[in-house]
Amino acid sequence: MYSEKVIEHFKKPHNVGKIEDADGVGTVGNRACGDVMKLYIKVKDNKIVDIKFETMGCAAAIATSSIITDLAKGKTIEEAMKITKDNVVEELEGLPPVKVHCSLLAIDALHAAIKDFKDKKK
Amino acid sequence: MRVYLDNAATTKTAPEVAEAMQPFFVEKYGNASSMHSFGEEAKEALENARQLIANYVNAEPEQIIFTSGGTEGDNLAIKGTAYALKNKGKHIITSKFEHPAVLECCQSLEKRGFDVTYLNVSRDGFVNPEDVRKAIRDDTILVTVMHANNEIGTIQDVESIGKICSEKDIVFHTDAVQSLGKVLLDVKEVNVDIVSFSAHKIHGPKSIGALFVRDKKQLQPLFHGGAQEFSLCPGTENVSGAVGFAKAVDMLSETDVKRMTELRDYLIEKLLEIPEACLNGSRENRLCNNVNVSFSHIEGESILLGLDDQGVAVSTGSACTSKKLEPSHVLLALGVKPEEAHGSIRLSLSKYTAKEEIDYVIKAVKEVVESLRKISPLGK
Numbered sequence: 001m002y003s004e005k006v007i008e009h010f011k012k013p014h015n016v017g018k019i020e021d022a023d024g025v026g027t028v029g030n031r032a033c034g035d036v037m038k039l040y041i042k043v044k045d046n047k048i049v050d051i052k053f054e055t056m057g058c059a060a061a062i063a064t065s066s067i068i069t070d071l072a073k074g075k076t077i078e079e080a081m082k083i084t085k086d087n088v089v090e091e092l093e094g095l096p097p098v099k100v101h102c103s104l105l106a107i108d109a110l111h112a113a114i115k116d117f118k119d120k121k122k
Numbered sequence: 123m124r125v126y127l128d129n130a131a132t133t134k135t136a137p138e139v140a141e142a143m144q145p146f147f148v149e150k151y152g153n154a155s156s157m158h159s160f161g162e163e164a165k166e167a168l169e170n171a172r173q174l175i176a177n178y179v180n181a182e183p184e185q186i187i188f189t190s191g192g193t194e195g196d197n198l199a200i201k202g203t204a205y206a207l208k209n210k211g212k213h214i215i216t217s218k219f220e221h222p223a224v225l226e227c228c229q230s231l232e233k234r235g236f237d238v239t240y241l242n243v244s245r246d247g248f249v250n251p252e253d254v255r256k257a258i259r260d261d262t263i264l265v266t267v268m269h270a271n272n273e274i275g276t277i278q279d280v281e282s283i284g285k286i287c288s289e290k291d292i293v294f295h296t297d298a299v300q301s302l303g304k305v306l307l308d309v310k311e312v313n314v315d316i317v318s319f320s321a322h323k324i325h326g327p328k329s330i331g332a333l334f335v336r337d338k339k340q341l342q343p344l345f346h347g348g349a350q351e352f353s354l355c356p357g358t359e360n361v362s363g364a365v366g367f368a369k370a371v372d373m374l375s376e377t378d379v380k381r382m383t384e385l386r387d388y389l390i391e392k393l394l395e396i397p398e399a400c401l402n403g404s405r406e407n408r409l410c411n412n413v414n415v416s417f418s419h420i421e422g423e424s425i426l427l428g429l430d431d432q433g434v435a436v437s438t439g440s441a442c443t444s445k446k447l448e449p450s451h452v453l454l455a456l457g458v459k460p461e462e463a464h465g466s467i468r469l470s471l472s473k474y475t476a477k478e479e480i481d482y483v484i485k486a487v488k489e490v491v492e493s494l495r496k497i498s499p500l501g502k
């Protein structure tokens with residue numbers, strides 16, 4: 001059902017954990033699926049210098065969390081905002097159609113963390 | 123190590139069963155309806171199989187109809203009864219936690235003008251027979267309540283439900299696909315009119331099953347075409363399947379049930395040592411091979427795949443693995459919270475399951491649950 005890349009990220013997810021002094025935190029949940037994702041970012045000079053996640057969810061949710069941290073790390077806030085669901089799916093070498101909503105969750109979590117960062121700066 | 127604990131989904135075909143079926147492919151391949159010797163030997167095998175299965179449930183051979191499995195049996199029982207008795211009434215009673223083969227039959231009948239009552243089930247997984255009584259109306263023609271639930275293994279009081287139905291002269295069907303060989307169902311003792319069975323849950327072949335039908339006049343066929351199976355399930359008979367099914371029934375043993383019960387209890391006890399784990403469905407009156415546990419703060423598909431990585435096969439009631447993205451209707455019917463249903467796995471044993479395998483599984487589950495909880499944002 002899943003690509004090897006998804007299974008790889010599911011088994012050994014990257015950037016797992018918490019950032020205690022995070023500059024932005026985004027928590028999103030998808031009621032339909034039951035997955036919950038929490039993303040922490042550390043920002044320096046407008047750049048995401050560190051990013052970590054905690055996820056409760058299916059293999060797709062865990063793999064997309066892992067991949068979004070890889071994609072966003074080192075990017076500027078503007079660049080990170082441009083990451084799309086298609087980038088996530090492509091990077092994972094495809095997702096089963098019923099699981100695409102899990103990739104949306106990862107995007108939402110990143111956006112929520114960035115919004116939190118911006119709100120805190122104000 | 124590879125451990126198969128998904129025997130409620132299907133089982134390994136017993137080598138003895140495969141062996142018994144073997145001659146009916148390249149040697150005794152005749153059509154059981156043919157008059158020549160090839161047909162005769164096929165017919166004889168078919169009727170012997172029928173007799174053996176009838177004996178096992180204490181029925182008469184002409185009350186046993188071979189089907190293509192549990193799904194076809196449920197369809198024939200429910201729709202066949204509804205169509206045959208539609209002039210008597212259009213009300214059907216079932217429960218909220220039936221197998222989809224039953225639920226979706228009922229839903230399709232609703233679209234054709236029948237009225238269906240879906241009974242609630244208790245928190246520990248039982249239909250209250252008194253609720254059946256209360257739901258009965260003048261136009262009720264059929265009650266269908268499963269013998270044992272496929273997800274949580276709870277065994278229903280079909281004796282009491284049967285009594286109520288027979289008092290009111292209502293056809294009572296029960297899906298005994300999961301209970302066959304695990305809980306005795308004597309059709310002369312219990313007032314049940316139609317019972318569905320399937321071979322592949324008891325180490326028999328796939329795509330063969332049987333329907334016990336007390337009175338065939340109260341049933342209309344769903345397919346037409348020939349006189350096979352009393353014209354209720356026409357089509358060239360699956361002789362090898364019937365032979366394999368009968369062999370599987372013949373091999374059922376109480377010793378196996380006892381062994382499975384002991385292993386099940388051991389597995390439940392050890393899994394419940396994991397913090398924030400709970401058993402779904404009653405511990406009493408439960409199938410000897412069923413364990414269904416929810417682990418808080420994690421999700422079932424991840425547990426399943428984590429276990430699969432360690433060679434352990436289980437199933438889950440999580441929404442993430444269902445096409446509808448809803449958690450198991452069985453667990454929801456019990457009143458299990460959706461988030462707990464998401465974190466549920468079912469482990470189902472067979473007579474081949476060994477103690478060493480169970481020990482391996484316990485260790486694997488503990489590891490997988492712990493590692494998934496580490497990355498979960500919840501429960502901290």
Ligand SMILES: Cc1ncc(COP(=O)(O)O)c(C=O)c1O
Pocket residue numbers: 130131190191192193194196221223268270271272297299300320321322329330331
């Ligand atoms: C309770 C119950 N009813 C019906 C079925 C369907 O049986 P079959 O797979 O033989 O069609 C199953 C098995 O999935 C079952 O567990």
Ligand SMILES: [Zn+2]
Pocket residue numbers: 033035057058059060061102442
């Ligand atoms: Zn999911």
